[in-house]
Amino acid sequence: MAKILRMNRKEFLTKGLAATTTAAIAPYKLFGKEARQRNAKLFSKPLKPTINGEWKEFHLYITIAEHELVLGKKVHTLAFNGQIPGPEIRVNAGDKVRVFFENRTELNHTIHWHGLYVPWRMDGVPFLTQMPVRPGTTFKYEFTAKPFGTHFYHCHWSTMLHMQSGMFGPIIIEDPDDPVKKEFPYDRDYTLVYSQHDVNFMRESLNDMLNRMKQRTFLMKKGDVDPERFGIFDNYDQLKKHVEHGYQPPYLNNRRSPDGLPVPNYFLVNGKAYPDAPIVYIKEGERIRLRLINAGMKEHYLHLHGHDFWEVANDGRPIKYPQQMNTVRLSPGKTSDIIIEGDNRGLWAFHDHDSRGSTNNGLYPGGTFTFLAYEDLPEHEREVEMMMGNMKMKKKLPIIDLDE
Amino acid sequence: MKKLLLLITLSLFFGLNIGVQSVKAQVMPEFELATRGVMSLNGQIANGRTSSATNDFSDSGVLLGLREKLYNDYRGRLVVGFQFPDAESNLGQIYFHQVFVQMENHTNTFLLGRTRLYSRLIDFPTLRDDDALDFTDVLNPFSNGINSQDSQFGNIIQYGHVFNQRYWIRAYGAHFAQSPSILGIQETNFSTNGGGGVLEYRVPNSQIWNRPVLQQLGLGANIFSTRRIPGIDNKNALTSLQASTIINLKRDPVNFVDLRHQTLYNLGFSGIPHLQSYFDLTRAKSVATYTALRFLHSKLEVPTYQLSLGFGYKTFMDLKRSTNEYQLVANGFYRIGENFDVGLQYEFKHLNGNLQALNGGRSTLQALKLAVIFSTDFLFNKQFDSRNSLLNLEHGYIN
Numbered sequence: 001m002a003k004i005l006r007m008n009r010k011e012f013l014t015k016g017l018a019a020t021t022t023a024a025i026a027p028y029k030l031f032g033k034e035a036r037q038r039n040a041k042l043f044s045k046p047l048k049p050t051i052n053g054e055w056k057e058f059h060l061y062i063t064i065a066e067h068e069l070v071l072g073k074k075v076h077t078l079a080f081n082g083q084i085p086g087p088e089i090r091v092n093a094g095d096k097v098r099v100f101f102e103n104r105t106e107l108n109h110t111i112h113w114h115g116l117y118v119p120w121r122m123d124g125v126p127f128l129t130q131m132p133v134r135p136g137t138t139f140k141y142e143f144t145a146k147p148f149g150t151h152f153y154h155c156h157w158s159t160m161l162h163m164q165s166g167m168f169g170p171i172i173i174e175d176p177d178d179p180v181k182k183e184f185p186y187d188r189d190y191t192l193v194y195s196q197h198d199v200n201f202m203r204e205s206l207n208d209m210l211n212r213m214k215q216r217t218f219l220m221k222k223g224d225v226d227p228e229r230f231g232i233f234d235n236y237d238q239l240k241k242h243v244e245h246g247y248q249p250p251y252l253n254n255r256r257s258p259d260g261l262p263v264p265n266y267f268l269v270n271g272k273a274y275p276d277a278p279i280v281y282i283k284e285g286e287r288i289r290l291r292l293i294n295a296g297m298k299e300h301y302l303h304l305h306g307h308d309f310w311e312v313a314n315d316g317r318p319i320k321y322p323q324q325m326n327t328v329r330l331s332p333g334k335t336s337d338i339i340i341e342g343d344n345r346g347l348w349a350f351h352d353h354d355s356r357g358s359t360n361n362g363l364y365p366g367g368t369f370t371f372l373a374y375e376d377l378p379e380h381e382r383e384v385e386m387m388m389g390n391m392k393m394k395k396k397l398p399i400i401d402l403d404e
Numbered sequence: 405m406k407k408l409l410l411l412i413t414l415s416l417f418f419g420l421n422i423g424v425q426s427v428k429a430q431v432m433p434e435f436e437l438a439t440r441g442v443m444s445l446n447g448q449i450a451n452g453r454t455s456s457a458t459n460d461f462s463d464s465g466v467l468l469g470l471r472e473k474l475y476n477d478y479r480g481r482l483v484v485g486f487q488f489p490d491a492e493s494n495l496g497q498i499y500f501h502q503v504f505v506q507m508e509n510h511t512n513t514f515l516l517g518r519t520r521l522y523s524r525l526i527d528f529p530t531l532r533d534d535d536a537l538d539f540t541d542v543l544n545p546f547s548n549g550i551n552s553q554d555s556q557f558g559n560i561i562q563y564g565h566v567f568n569q570r571y572w573i574r575a576y577g578a579h580f581a582q583s584p585s586i587l588g589i590q591e592t593n594f595s596t597n598g599g600g601g602v603l604e605y606r607v608p609n610s611q612i613w614n615r616p617v618l619q620q621l622g623l624g625a626n627i628f629s630t631r632r633i634p635g636i637d638n639k640n641a642l643t644s645l646q647a648s649t650i651i652n653l654k655r656d657p658v659n660f661v662d663l664r665h666q667t668l669y670n671l672g673f674s675g676i677p678h679l680q681s682y683f684d685l686t687r688a689k690s691v692a693t694y695t696a697l698r699f700l701h702s703k704l705e706v707p708t709y710q711l712s713l714g715f716g717y718k719t720f721m722d723l724k725r726s727t728n729e730y731q732l733v734a735n736g737f738y739r740i741g742e743n744f745d746v747g748l749q750y751e752f753k754h755l756n757g758n759l760q761a762l763n764g765g766r767s768t769l770q771a772l773k774l775a776v777i778f779s780t781d782f783l784f785n786k787q788f789d790s791r792n793s794l795l796n797l798e799h800g801y802i803n
Binding site for chain 1: 542610613654657658702704705741742776786788793795798799800802
């Protein structure tokens with residue numbers, strides 16, 4: 001039974017329904033202009049490059065923003081160009097790509113190009129391939145776009161916090177010879193970025209890190225960089241020497257004793273959770289390609305109702321013998337491309353079958369719960385009320401379920 | 405009425421609860437646990453006569469807090485805390501120094517219950533909160549002076565408002581503890597017997613690196629509705645004015661130095677020629693100042709050691725005999741583990757004029773305290789941010 005704020009059913013029907021009829025997930029509202037415009041915004045438009053000779057140049061900046069995960073739940077996040085996920089970068093295989101990455105926060109960052117064959121100095125791992133991009137500075141990443149396929153980028157500084165706080169975005173490398181296009185010519189192409197967030201961990205850790213960075217920035221301006229204080233050493237031998245002389249690394253529990261590792265309580269698709277998560281539209285007879293990216297730390301088992309789909313690419317690479325399935329496993333760091341054929345019209349749930357991933361703050365339904373919607377569904381089939389007779393109900397059915 | 409009776413009858417019959425909307429808790433609140441254990445070995449010399457107290461654990465205590473979001477944009481909080489009072493107090497083994505309910509949103513805060521009084525506007529680096537009480541706090545004129553807690557804690561109803569994150573205005577009514585005239589008789593009347601207000605500029609701790617010099621500036625007034633002194637003064641209220649500041653002399657995160665100063669001006673009652681009792685002491689016109697210089701070294705982003713030197717001076721202007729006192733407090737604390745410090749504090753106090761007689765003829769008092777301190781403050785089941793977090797202060801407030 002649907003309930004909002006523990007209203008009883010009667011209250012819900014009289015008050016709650018009126019309050020929520022503008023939400024786009026009402027079946028009969030899925031196809032309206034307003035709903036579709038709102039939904040379109042949940043799919044990031046590719047970032048426009050500037051052409052500079054042989055280079056395609058992109059500008060990314062990172063800032064701290066307020067982001068609404070789902071109606072009523074706002075959090076502070078790190079956001080590429082002010083949005084979560086970061087803007088999609090879409091280029092052709094072989095393009096020369098230059099990304100200016102401007103750090104507008106007081107924290108350190110890098111960008112790692114996950115799955116791309118970039119020169120190692122462009123790989124974005126702090127202290128391994130580059131120094132961190134310091135507050136107020138800009139770093140220039142340059143690489144040739146390869147291999148083709150579905151990939152993503154993310155921050156590699158304090159990865160557990162920064163990725164979880166929103167620093168990820170898709171990078172799609174297209175190739176006219178993509179075998180998927182030949183074998184499964186498709187009509188539409190969607191990118192869905194999955195992520196999981198422990199919002200309490202994010203808040204506490206971001207505050208903690210901002211506090212530390214204010215102090216460290218102050219000291220660095222004076223040239224006062226103490227390896228023990230910063231927890232940064234030139235090499236293993238130096239660290240070992242300090243430990244032998246009494247230095248206690250921060251991971252020891254007489255130095256720090258955190259609450260534990262993060263446990264996600266919000267699960268997002270393109271930065272939003274049900275009932276705000278994006279809806280995937282299809283038409284009968286169409287083929288659509290879904291580029292699924294897991295930019296989080298938890299596995300999803302994405303299950304589509306009423307259909308089998310083809311898994312055609314894994315980690316961006318085409319699968320030689322595509323498999324038909326109705327549930328695809330999406331591990332952290334993994335991308336998976338699937339082809340859905342529009343052969344069973346209706347409104348179909350598409351969600352993580354590990355139901356924990358379909359919750360908001362522990363309440364089902366939420367999180368990754370979304371829909372495959374046939375936009376050419378005949379008008380009379382869109383009416384939910386057609387079921388009322390079977391259920392012997394006289395009033396309108398509730399249309400939003402927030403608390404099962 | 406009939407319906408109600410029917411409902412009650414039916415409910416009893418079916419074993420239902422009446423008047424309980426939701427038996428099952430929907431939200432587990434945040435839970436705060438703060439502890440402070442102060443154990444010291446004390447040695448004292450008064451006019452050349454030595455005495456010692458072993459295992460002084462006064463000022464040790466526990467604070468328990470519960471906090472949750474309310475249905476509107478407010479947050480509700482309940483705090484219950486107790487501490488072990490001074491050995492010579494008559495407060496028993498345990499004293500509930502904090503018992504209050506607080507409601508607050510982004511800019512407003514309401515508090516009702518017992519908590520720390522605004523008898524002082526800033527904290528000073530002393531081993532125990534009352535180590536320099538004569539200089540750091542407005543003394544409670546309703547007290548007999550035996551319990552320092554009388555001047556530190558009281559039952560208040562308070563409203564506070566913050567402008568631009570740093571400018572506070574607070575107004576409160578208070579019941580200041582009235583020491584019973586007969587030992588063992590508990591206070592039963594908690595009606596308001598005073599109040600006051602505070603205007604304060606305060607940089608939140610989280611932003612200390614954003615402001616180079618001024619950390620705090622405060623003005624306050626404590627007004628006590630004391631009994632007038634028959635035939636001597638016709639004023640109904642005893643007023644003390646307060647001014648305080650904290651200045652960052654060196655805001656280096658590793659070697660941090662600040663200077664704290666507070667002046668208390670007790671307007672007093674006229675016509676008190678001598679200090680013959682604590683009653684007179686709290687009502688005579690006086691000025692008390694306390695200044696402390698603190699050096700804090702934090703090697704690994706947490707305090708490593710702290711050294712401080714404090715000096716207090718108090719003078720009574722209207723007495724027939726020149727009467728004043730001063731106190732020096734020097735201490736050092738060294739952190740031997742997270743939350744765990746060892747410390748050494750030396751106090752020297754000199755009394756002149758009427759104060760000598762009031763203190764049993766003693767003119768100088770010296771004390772040496774060797775202490776271990778274990779202090780923690782943990783929040784469990786965290787759910788939302790505090791007003792003064794960096795995210796909320798600098799990147800938009802999220803309730």
